[in-house]
Amino acid sequence: MDKLRFAVRKFEPFERAMEKCWAAYQQVYPSEVEMEFVPLDLEELTAAFFEKKGLNNGDWDIIHINTDWMARAYETKGLSALDGMIVQNPPEDLKGAWSESLQALQCFDEQIFGLPFHDGPECLVIRKDLFxxxxxxxxxxxxxxxxxxxxxxxxxxxxxxxFFTRPEDNLYGTVFAGYPDGHNAVFDFCIQLWSRGGDLQQGDVPVKLDQPLAVDALDFYRSLFIKDSGLHPESANYESVQAGAAFARGEVAMMVNWFGFASWAQIDTASAVKGKVDVAAIPSAEGGMSPSLNVYWLYAIPEGSRHKQLAYDFIRFAVGRQQDKLLTVEGGVGCRYSTWYDSEINRMIPFYNKLAELHDTARTLPRLANWPQIAHIIDDTVIAAIKTDESSVSLLTKAQEKINAWL
Known part of the structure; x- marks a missing residue:
């Protein structure tokens, strides 16, 4: 009997949606094929794909992969190109299904190595009832x-x-995901830089941290973590899912986080703020522009999979209109235009149709095969800023020296 192994991004709505998607697929295409879902968090996924060589050695047949990791996966020949299978059996309504901003980061040398799974740029998520x-x-x-x-x-x-910080009521003004996993603290730093009119790339240097606006960005971020700044006390220990969960528990008035956590908190039956959520543009420095960050998740097929056609058949089904909408109903963020403007979805989540305008200002991170290593250097720098008194200038200068070795 054939068996597919699927490395799933660990998050209850994702896990629930994938189980239901597989059940629906089996109803339409009944078979003896089994599916093993393996939920993994961010660090476990990167270890499974790269350190354990899971993209090449046959450990996995289908994966959820973050666009941050696509260049590395491509450079290590870890993913199977989907073009031939897409031509033979294209996904439903392929032309015009997705925004252009969800189709670029999985393409290399005019080949497609993934299809959109979960979207949702960063935005300001607020408790509408409080405001x-x-x-x-x-x-x-x-x-x-x-x-x-x-x-x-x-x-x-x-x-x-x-103003909204009231520890006696277990309410805090905001929460940031400061857990050192090479992701959200890096994203938050980049947003601070962009919102001040800065950029990581300076001329021919793809990542330049030793610049004045980067100092300003890091100074502000570390100021969030000082006493009485209005920050949730667990921020240094939370990654993005935990930060989103704190918001859904009603412990936070507003947060800069992924759109998906806003939609999840709005509709989840266990959410203390169900029906009380809205989203807005991320703040900027005085005179700056509101930034957003476009990082998204893909379905992809590892090169080592021995069941590529079976894997593609399921992915093709999963990215269709009905399953994309199902993902949203379960608490993820569907990627299709049809989901963004679906009348039922927008009754449930009145801010859902703001996705398109968030994409208009969304930026992407450098597309480098060694970006994960560089991101960890930035992450270490941000964490050091939170935990030590060393100046931002010194921290960023040291980080740039390490990054230069990778560049």
Whole structure:
């Protein structure tokens, strides 16, 4: 009997959606094929794919892979090109199914190495009920002499975060995912840099940290973690899923995080803020532009899979309209235009149709095969800024020296 092994990004809505998707697939295409879902967190996935050579040695038949890792997977010949199978049996409504911003990062040398699974750029996620509460508005006006509003600048963000921080009520102004996994602290640093008009790439240097705007970005990020800044006390220990869960438990007034955690908190039956969520543009520095970050998840087939056609047949089914919508209903973020503008989805999640405009300002990270190693250097730098008194200039200078060795 054939058996497929699927490395799934560990997150309950993803796991639930994949189980239901497989059950639906078996109803349409009944067979004796078995599917083994293996949920793994970010560090476990990278270890399984790269350190354990799982993309090449046959450990996996289908994977969820983050676009941050695609260049490395391509350079190590770890993924199977899908073009031939797509031509023979294309996914439903292939032309016009997805935004162009969800089709670039999986393509190398005019070949396709993955199909969109889960989307959702970073945005500002807010407790709409708190911002619209008349008593909160009166208290804010009395304390600060101005109306309570969704913050558009980082100084206003800090003011609102401090206002909503009430440890006695287990409520905090904001939460950041500071756990050192090479991802969210890096993303947050990049957003701080971009929101100040900066960029990682400087001329021919793809990653340059020893620059004044990077110092400003790191100084601000470390200031979040000082006492009484309005930050959830577990921020240094949370990765993005845990930060999103804290928001869904009603412990946080607003957060910069992935769109998917907003939609999850809005509809999940266990969410304490169900029906009370909205999203907005990420704040910027005074005079800066609101940034967003486009990192998305793909279905892909490892080169080592011995069941490539079976794997593709399931992926083709999974990226169809109905299953893309199912993912959203379960708490993920579907990638198709049809899901973004679906009337039922937008009744459940009134801000869902904002996805397209978030993509308009979304930026991407450098497309480097060694980006994971560089990201860990940035991550270590951000964590050191939180935990030590060493100056940001010194930390970024040392980080640049390490990055130069990789570049």
């Amino acid at each position: 619209e509460d008349s008593q909160e508005q009166m208290r804010f006006q009395a304390r600060y002499g101005k109306p309570l509003a969704v913050p558009k600048t980082w100084p206003d963000f800090m003011t609102v975060a401090a």
